Amino acid sequence: xxxxxxxxxxxxxxxxxxxxDAGMPVETLMERAGAALAEATVxxxxxxxxxxxCGPGNNGGDGYVAARHLADRGIRVRVAALGDPxxxxxxxxxxxxxxxxxxxxxxxxxxxxxxDCLFGTGLKKALQPDLVEQLLRLSTDxxxxxxxxxxxxxxxxxxxxxxxxxxxxxxxxxxxxxxxHRLMPAMNKCGRVxxxxxxxxxxxxxxxxxxxxLPPLDPAGHKYSRGLVHALAGKMPGAIALxxxxxxxxxxxxxxxxxxxxxxxxxxAIVQTDTAILDxxxxxxxxxxxxxxxxxxxxxxxxxxxxxxxxxxxxxGQVGDAERLRGxxxxxxxxxxEFVRLFGKLPGNKAEQALEAACRSGAVVVYKGxxxxxxxxxxRIGFAPPAPAWLASAGTGDVLAGMIAALRARGLEAFExxxxxxxxxxxxxxxxxxxxxxxxxxxxxxxxxxxR
Numbered sequence: 493x494x495x496x497x498x499x500x501x502x503x504x505x506x507x508x509x510x511x512x513d514a515g516m517p518v519e520t521l522m523e524r525a526g527a528a529l530a531e532a533t534v535x536x537x538x539x540x541x542x543x544x545x546c547g548p549g550n551n552g553g554d555g556y557v558a559a560r561h562l563a564d565r566g567i568r569v570r571v572a573a574l575g576d577p578x579x580x581x582x583x584x585x586x587x588x589x590x591x592x593x594x595x596x597x598x599x600x601x602x603x604x605x606x607x608d609c610l611f612g613t614g615l616k617k618a619l620q621p622d623l624v625e626q627l628l629r630l631s632t633d634x635x636x637x638x639x640x641x642x643x644x645x646x647x648x649x650x651x652x653x654x655x656x657x658x659x660x661x662x663x664x665x666x667x668x669x670x671x672x673h674r675l676m677p678a679m680n681k682c683g684r685v686x687x688x689x690x691x692x693x694x695x696x697x698x699x700x701x702x703x704x705x706l707p708p709l710d711p712a713g714h715k716y717s718r719g720l721v722h723a724l725a726g727k728m729p730g731a732i733a734l735x736x737x738x739x740x741x742x743x744x745x746x747x748x749x750x751x752x753x754x755x756x757x758x759x760x761a762i763v764q765t766d767t768a769i770l771d772x773x774x775x776x777x778x779x780x781x782x783x784x785x786x787x788x789x790x791x792x793x794x795x796x797x798x799x800x801x802x803x804x805x806x807x808x809g810q811v812g813d814a815e816r817l818r819g820x821x822x823x824x825x826x827x828x829x830e831f832v833r834l835f836g837k838l839p840g841n842k843a844e845q846a847l848e849a850a851c852r853s854g855a856v857v858v859y860k861g862x863x864x865x866x867x868x869x870x871x872r873i874g875f876a877p878p879a880p881a882w883l884a885s886a887g888t889g890d891v892l893a894g895m896i897a898a899l900r901a902r903g904l905e906a907f908e909x910x911x912x913x914x915x916x917x918x919x920x921x922x923x924x925x926x927x928x929x930x931x932x933x934x935x936x937x938x939x940x941x942x943x944r
Contacts, residue, residue, distance in 0.1 A: 495702030496687050497694045498875055499668040501613045501648040507667060507692045518581045521690050525666045526557020528688030529640055532664045537636040541568040543603030545596055547610040548575055553582030554640050555609025556589045563591055572596040596626060602633035612641030613648045613670055618655040631658035639663040642672055643681045650841040651675025667692040669700055674875035675842055676863040701874040704912035718745025719776040719901030724790045725751035731783030731890045734930050736762050738894030741937035744901050770797035776901025781807030782890040795820060800900050804893035808834055814853040822855040823906050825893055831859055843873050856906040860889060864914055868907040879918035887930025892917045916940045
C-alpha cells in the first residue's frame with residue numbers, strides 16, 4: 493500500500509532516538525523541522541506578519557527555528573512564549589533567534605498568521621484553562637492558523653481532544669504522520685496536513701491510504717478473467733442494486749445477482765438469476781449483506797463457498813462469533829454500531845481496535861466512519877485520508893461494499909482491494925459533489941478511476 497507513514501508517539505520517539513544514536517545531532521533534526529515549518533508558512537500564508545506561540549519543549553524549539561528563518565526572509569515575526577525553554581535543544585534554538593520574545597498572556601496581540609508551537613506529540617493532559625483561552629482568542633483573531641506537529645490539546649495516538657482546540661488550516665508534521673492526523677475528532681482540527689522529511693528512517697506497517705495503483709487490463713482478458721462478482725440479494729433490493737452497480741462501475745468483468753424476484757432499474761449488464769451456484773470456480777468475490785435483512789441463511793450460504801467474500805451491513809450482524817470467519821478470505825465492512833455488536837468494546841484507539849478485530853476474525857476489517865481505517869491480520873493498517881462530509885448519507889456504504897468486491901474479484905489481495913476502494917470512494921464523492929445521493933456516487937466511480 494502506498495501512502496505516507498504513520499507512527500505513534502512512542503515509535504516516533506524511537507525513530508528520533510535511532511537517528512541521534514546514529515550520529516545525527518538533535519539540533520539538526522530541530523533545524524530541519526523549523527525550516528520546514530517556516531517554508532510551509534510562507535507557501536500557505538503569504539508574507540504576512542506572523543505570531544509564533546512557543547512552549548517549553550522541543551515543539552517550542554521548532555518554533556524558535558521557524559521564527560529565525562521567517563525573519564531572515566524579511567517577514568515580520570513575533571514570538572510569545574510560555575516561559576524559558578527547558579530542553580537543551582529548545583535552549584539552543586532560542587539562543588539562535590535574535591528577536592524579542594514576549595510572555596504569552598492576555599496582553600499578547602494578534603497577528604494575521606498564528607503558528608501554534610506550544611505542545612505537540614506526547615501531550616497527555618489538558619492545557620491550563622487560561623492558556624486555552626489565549627490560544628482560542630488568538631486563533632479567532634488570526635486569518636491563517638498553522639499547527640506545528642499537532643494542534644495543542646490533541647492526543648497524538650488516540651485523536652482525542654484533551655481541551656478545546658481551535659481549527660487549523662494547516663498542520664506541518666515531521667518524519668511521519670501521527671494517528672491523530674487521521675483519527676477523529678483531532679483530524680477535524682488539523683486542516684491540510686503537510687509531512688516534512690527531516691532525515692529519519694521510518695519503517696512502519698501503518699500508513700495513510702494513498703492513490704491506488706490498479707493493475708492494467710489484460711489485452712487478452714475476458715469477462716471472467718476481469719473478475720466475476722456474485723451478489724446475494726435479500727429483502728431490500730435497492731441496497732444490492734447500489735452495490736452491484738458500483739461493482740460493475742469499478743471494473744468487474746461480470747456482475748450477477750442471486751435473486752428470486754426481478755430487481756427493477758438494474759442495468760442490463762448486471763445479470764439477475766435464481767439458478768447460479770456459489771461453487772462456480774469463476775467467481776472472484778461474493779458480496780453478501782447489503783439489503784439482506786433478517787435472512788441469516790444468506791450468510792451461511794456465502795460461508796459455504798470457497799471464493800473470497802465481502803461481508804457488509806446486515807450480514808455482519810449475523811456472523812455471531814468472529815472466529816466463524818477464520819479461513820474465509822473475508823473482508824468485513826462494519827460501521828461503529830456493527831463493530832461493537834460483533835467484537836464488543838475493544839481497548840485502544842480506532843486503529844488498534846480494528847487491528848484486534850482483524851486478528852480475532854482472520855478477516856480484513858474496514859472500520860467505517862469519518863475516519864475509516866482498514867486493518868489486516870498481518871498488522872498492516874491503512875488510515876483513510878479525509879473524505880467529504882456528504883458521504884454520510886444512505887446507501888454510500890453499499891456502494892463501497894460493491895467497489896471492494898469488484899477490486900477483490902479483479903485480483904487485488906484483500907487488504908489492497910479494501911484500501912483502494914476506500915480511496916476511490918472518497919474521490920468519487922468529491923467528483924459527485926455535496927448534493928449527491930448514493931446513485932450519483934456510483935455514477936462517479938468511472939471518473940474517479942480515470943483521475944487516479
